[in-house]
Amino acid sequence: MFAALADPGRRSMVEQLSRGPATVTALAAPLSMSLPAVMQHLRVLEGSGLVRSEKAGRVRTCRVNPAALRTAEEWIAGRRTELAAGLDRLGAHLAREQHEETS
């Protein structure tokens, strides 16, 4: 999933799709990318689970999968929580040390 988000073009596609579902043609329009390039990025995004698409007749509509976005966000949030807890422990330790020195 992070690999899928590592490419700036794919991030642009996710940014666009976050504002609403889009067809592949609409998705390609604001990007300076060929349709085949967009299709290839779409395959990577679909493979990661971040984007889903369905075809109705000749039109393929793409949308972001909120659950996948949530998973990525939760991993990062988990790291931040641990990091904050560690800093709190360090702060408490330093406060204790200072208290012992002054007492």
Place this chain on the structure above:
Amino acid sequence: MFAALADPGRRSMVEQLSRGPATVTALAAPLSMSLPAVMQHLRVLEGSGLVRSEKAGRVRTCRVNPAALRTAEEWIAGRRTELAAGLDRLGAHLAREQHEETS
């Protein structure tokens, strides 16, 4: 930054460092990775800004850079917010349509 997080070994390193700073040797210990491999991943993580390290004598200590983690989280959170706003707009639209049909 997402590219740095795309590798499971590097994610393990960030997970470990989120629990507290560690030397390169301590970082390598729980991973089934050679020291050179860990050093190489460390370079990628440092290049992305996610991890910082400093050398004191012969010992290099690594720590997570909370600001970089926050940046990655904010990008994803931004997408989720837009996505939710879009779903709200769709809901309001459907409610309006239904109201027009029944009135």
